Amino acid sequence: DAGVTQSPTHLIKTRGQHVTLRCSPISGHKSVSWYQQVLGQGPQFIFQYYEKEERGRGNFPDRFSARQFPNYSSELNVNALLLGDSALYLCASSEEKATGQSETQYFGPGTRLLVL
Amino acid sequence: AQKITQTQPGMFVQEKEAVTLDCTYDTSDPSYGLFWYKQPSSGEMIFLIYQGSYDQQNATEGRYSLNFQKARKSANLVISASQLGDSAMYFCAMRGSNYKLTFGKGTLLTVNP
Numbered sequence: 001d002a003g004v005t006q007s008p009t010h011l012i013k014t015r016g017q018h019v020t021l022r023c024s025p026i027s028g029h030k031s032v033s034w035y036q037q038v039l040g041q042g043p044q045f046i047f048q049y050y051e052k053e054e055r056g057r058g059n060f061p062d063r064f065s066a067r068q069f070p071n072y073s074s075e076l077n078v079n080a081l082l083l084g085d086s087a088l089y090l091c092a093s094s095e096e097k098a099t100g101q102s103e104t105q106y107f108g109p110g111t112r113l114l115v116l
Numbered sequence: 117a118q119k120i121t122q123t124q125p126g127m128f129v130q131e132k133e134a135v136t137l138d139c140t141y142d143t144s145d146p147s148y149g150l151f152w153y154k155q156p157s158s159g160e161m162i163f164l165i166y167q168g169s170y171d172q173q174n175a176t177e178g179r180y181s182l183n184f185q186k187a188r189k190s191a192n193l194v195i196s197a198s199q200l201g202d203s204a205m206y207f208c209a210m211r212g213s214n215y216k217l218t219f220g221k222g223t224l225l226t227v228n229p
Binding site (some may be wrong): 033035040041042043044045048050055056058088090092104105106107108109110112 | 120151153158159160161162163166207209211214215216217218219220221222
């Protein structure tokens with residue numbers, strides 16, 4: 001079975017530009033989460049979507065937005081890029097149940113974003 | 117708020133020996149899950165093992181086991197019979213009622229031949 005896929009794998013942008021990152025979850029998984037991992041740190045939670053609805057949002061500015069499509073794939077959008085947005089962006093999918101607290105999240109390979 | 121603390125920035129172990137990676141956590145949620153992930157230099161986070169807060173037994177998955185001490189709020193990962201391919205960053209994470217994963221800063225494990 002295919003795991004979580006992300007595209008693109010690498011991306012170089014300049015300050016002020018906009019970027020869209022894409023994620024396809026494991027087949028049958030209805031929840032997608034996005035994380036930002038800067039060098040030397042653990043991943044930080046950005047968003048979680050379940051059944052196309054935003055379920056949670058981390059402490060990130062409004063420049064960050066996301067959505068989930070009917071096929072459960074997801075996009076993360078970042079506007080007005082700053083140098084500090086340079087990071088590895090990880091997408092994770094999970095099966096989720098209505099009250100699932102501890103469903104395992106499976107991660108994709110990530111997108112490495114460099115902002116110059 | 118949830119917090120994960122990994123106090124070992126780096127660890128070294130000889131091939132075929134066992135190693136313990138430390139993790140302590142803090143949460144006010146009565147029910148939570150604890151996870152360990154491995155991140156090789158390629159960047160992908162690989163799920164290793166899960167422990168639920170109400171599980172009576174310590175979780176095991178092949179060479180990985182989780183030493184869960186609820187009263188001490190610790191969830192240490194034990195890797196038995198280390199292999200060269202185990203060299204990577206290891207992250208402890210927890211998930212409570214708010215669905216997100218909270219990660220520690222990680223421990224870089226180096227396995228020496």
